[in-house]
Amino acid sequence: xxxxxxxxxxxxxxxxxxxxxxxxxxxxxxxxxxxxxxxxxxxxxxxxxxxxxxxxxxxxxxxxxxxxxxxxxxxxxxxxxxxxxxxxxxxxxxxxxxxxxxxxxxxxxxxxxxxxxxxxxxxxxxxxxxxxxxxxxxxxxxxxxxxxxxxxxxxxxxxxxxxxxxxxxxxxxxxxxxxxxxxxxxxxxxxxxxxxxx
Amino acid sequence: xxxxxxxxxxxxxxxxxxxxxxxxxxxxxxxxxxxxxxxxxxxxxxxxxxxxxxxxxxxxxxxxxxxxxxxxxxxxxxxxxxxxxxxxxxxxxxxxxxxxxxxxxxxxxxxxxxxxxxxxxxxxxxxxxxxxxxxxxxxxxxxxxxxxxxxxxxxxxxxxxxxxxxxxxxxxxxxxxxxxxxxxxxxxxxxxxxxxxxxxxxxxxxxxxxxxxxxxxxxxx
Numbered sequence: 233x234x235x236x237x238x239x240x241x242x243x244x245x246x247x248x249x250x251x252x253x254x255x256x257x258x259x260x261x262x263x264x265x266x267x268x269x270x271x272x273x274x275x276x277x278x279x280x281x282x283x284x285x286x287x288x289x290x291x292x293x294x295x296x297x298x299x300x301x302x303x304x305x306x307x308x309x310x311x312x313x314x315x316x317x318x319x320x321x322x323x324x325x326x327x328x329x330x331x332x333x334x335x336x337x338x339x340x341x342x343x344x345x346x347x348x349x350x351x352x353x354x355x356x357x358x359x360x361x362x363x364x365x366x367x368x369x370x371x372x373x374x375x376x377x378x379x380x381x382x383x384x385x386x387x388x389x390x391x392x393x394x395x396x397x398x399x400x401x402x403x404x405x406x407x408x409x410x411x412x413x414x415x416x417x418x419x420x421x422x423x424x425x426x427x428x429x430x
Numbered sequence: 431x432x433x434x435x436x437x438x439x440x441x442x443x444x445x446x447x448x449x450x451x452x453x454x455x456x457x458x459x460x461x462x463x464x465x466x467x468x469x470x471x472x473x474x475x476x477x478x479x480x481x482x483x484x485x486x487x488x489x490x491x492x493x494x495x496x497x498x499x500x501x502x503x504x505x506x507x508x509x510x511x512x513x514x515x516x517x518x519x520x521x522x523x524x525x526x527x528x529x530x531x532x533x534x535x536x537x538x539x540x541x542x543x544x545x546x547x548x549x550x551x552x553x554x555x556x557x558x559x560x561x562x563x564x565x566x567x568x569x570x571x572x573x574x575x576x577x578x579x580x581x582x583x584x585x586x587x588x589x590x591x592x593x594x595x596x597x598x599x600x601x602x603x604x605x606x607x608x609x610x611x612x613x614x615x616x617x618x619x620x621x622x623x624x625x626x627x628x629x630x631x632x633x634x635x636x637x638x639x640x641x642x643x644x645x646x647x648x649x650x651x
Contacts, residue, residue, distance in 0.1 A: 304493050307438055308536075331470070335438060336493030339463050339471040350468040 233407055234389040235264050241389065249395045251402040253278045256292040256321035257395050258299075261346040262334065263314035270313060273302060292321030292328040296338065304336025316346035322399050345377075348385045353377035367396065379410050439491050439539045440465055443626025444476050445575030446487035447616060448545040449587065449609045450553030450568050451602055454637035457545035457555075458613045459487045459573075460621070460648060461630040472629035472650065479641055480506055484519045484546035485634050486526070489573030490560070491539035498538050501529060519546035523556040523564060530562030537561050541572035546636050553636075568602055575620035575627040582616050606635060614646055621648045 235243030248267070249259045252274050260267040277298060281290050290298075296319040306312050312334050320329040331344040343357035356377050365373070371394060382388045390412065395404040423429050443464040448457045463474035478486045478499040486502065488495045505525065509517050517525070523544050530538055537560045544556040557570035569587050571579040587602045602609065613633060621628045631646040 300496075304497060307493065310435075310438065312437075333465075335440065335491075336497075337440065337442060337463075337465065337470070338492070338496070339474055341471040341473070350465075350470070354468070 233391040233393060234387060236387045239386075241387070244389060244391065245407075247393065247404075249393055249404055251395075251397070251404065252295055252321075253281075253290050254401075255289060255323040255397070256295045256319060257397045257402060257404075258295070259318040259320075259395075260315045262316055266313040266315050270299070270302070270315065270317070274298075289323075291323030292319055292330070293323075295319055295321070296328070296330040296332065296340070299332045300336055300338040303332050303334060303338075307335040318344055318346060321397050325399060348381055349377065352380050352384060356380065375410055379412070382410065382412065439494075441490060441539070441574070441626075442470075442492040442495075443574045444489035445571065445573035445579065445617070445620055445624065445627045446476060446489050446541070446543050447571040447579060447583070447613055448487065448543045448555040448557075448569065449583070449602060449604075449613065450545070450555040451604060451606060451609055453547075453551055453553065454606045454609070454635060455485075455545040455547065455553035455555060456606070456609045456613055456633060456635050457485045457487050457543065458617065458631060458633040459489065460575075460617065460627045461632055462626065462628050463492060464626050467625075469629075475632055477632055477634055478503065479634070480522055481516045481519075481546070482640065483636060484517065484522045484544065485636055485641065486522075486542060486544050487572075488540045488542045490541050494538040495540045498529065498540055498542075502526065505529075518549050519544065519554050519556075520548055520566075522546075523554075523566070526556075526558065527562040527564045530558060530560065532562075534561050541576070543570050543572050545634075547638070551638060571616075573627075575617075575624040578620045578623055579616045582619065583612075586612060606637065610635065610644070617646075617648060 233246055234241055235246035246264055249257060250271060252258050299317055303313060314334055317332045329344055330340040332338045343361050345353045360373050378392055382390055390409045391407050393405050393407055444460055444462060446459040457477060459476040461473050461475060463470040476488055480486050480502055506517050526544060539560055542558040546554060548554040554566055555570050556564050556566050558564045569583050610633060617631050628648045629650055631648050633644040635642045
């Protein structure tokens, strides 16, 4: 939930997960003001789609595609939105999860991450993700990833939200903290194996 | 950072290969999407079937790759509406070249190979650079593993110089299954040494019967 300003941890209550329409969740990392701009774009998209009043609603695939186009076209104008976005949701029983980067690079997979998550969390998820995980198992895996990121990413704070989306609806949890342990031997003397390094 | 302009591109890696035969063409690409030293996903298709006799494989910057493929698909649809027929491979080849050169001063960072059957039903492969320079060849490879694969293809498929022997067709005399086996072998080799190539190989075979797709596992490291 952190919003950094250079190396200062300026904002400690940034909600970086929002629900879009009935079927989608959007999470963002990077520039918070650009994320807010993206939410305005999506607001307009959802409202105009709703106004057709034809029973159709935009699902996660559509939102992902729209955001990919937006990010790519802004990059083409040399005026990017500095965000990496995670788009996920369920529509008509079909689950979907994808990512879009700031220049329009995008992909769909069973687990995604942005920034440091690609280095620290994806390997954990690759090892432990499997089809038909229960919600509790998934939360446990995510918390494991978040904990590693908390230890190793300078811009992380111990305040998280977990969001869940199913066919029925969306729940975004209240902010909560993870239990940390700083007594690892490796943390005691980090330069033990390499004197002089830091 | 934003002033330098190198942030607009990134290389998402990958390798493409195509081989033209007497009455078939094999087009193949790996399915790894990378950025820097990370892998985004192991199952990303770099191949787009534009028309029933025309298949495009691209590698390079994925944003541009997908935009280019979408562009060409849309243009093909318009062509079909206007001309009441599907685009032939040579026609699409010229069109791709024009599309790429159109953005000569802000290029599509994509390295493309177009494969399919020409108007006589013979296999054809067209190879491109990022700004649209193209040539019809008997075989080609592009992408991060291209330099590793090209010498092997040259060794196996290149016709001897017409000064030594009578000139032959650019297309290979190999059978379809031999060409597919060769493609699998070259990709296995490229995967060993190129960090951006691996995970899975998608092979598309275009012949008179239509388009067939195969997937082979590659090393995931």
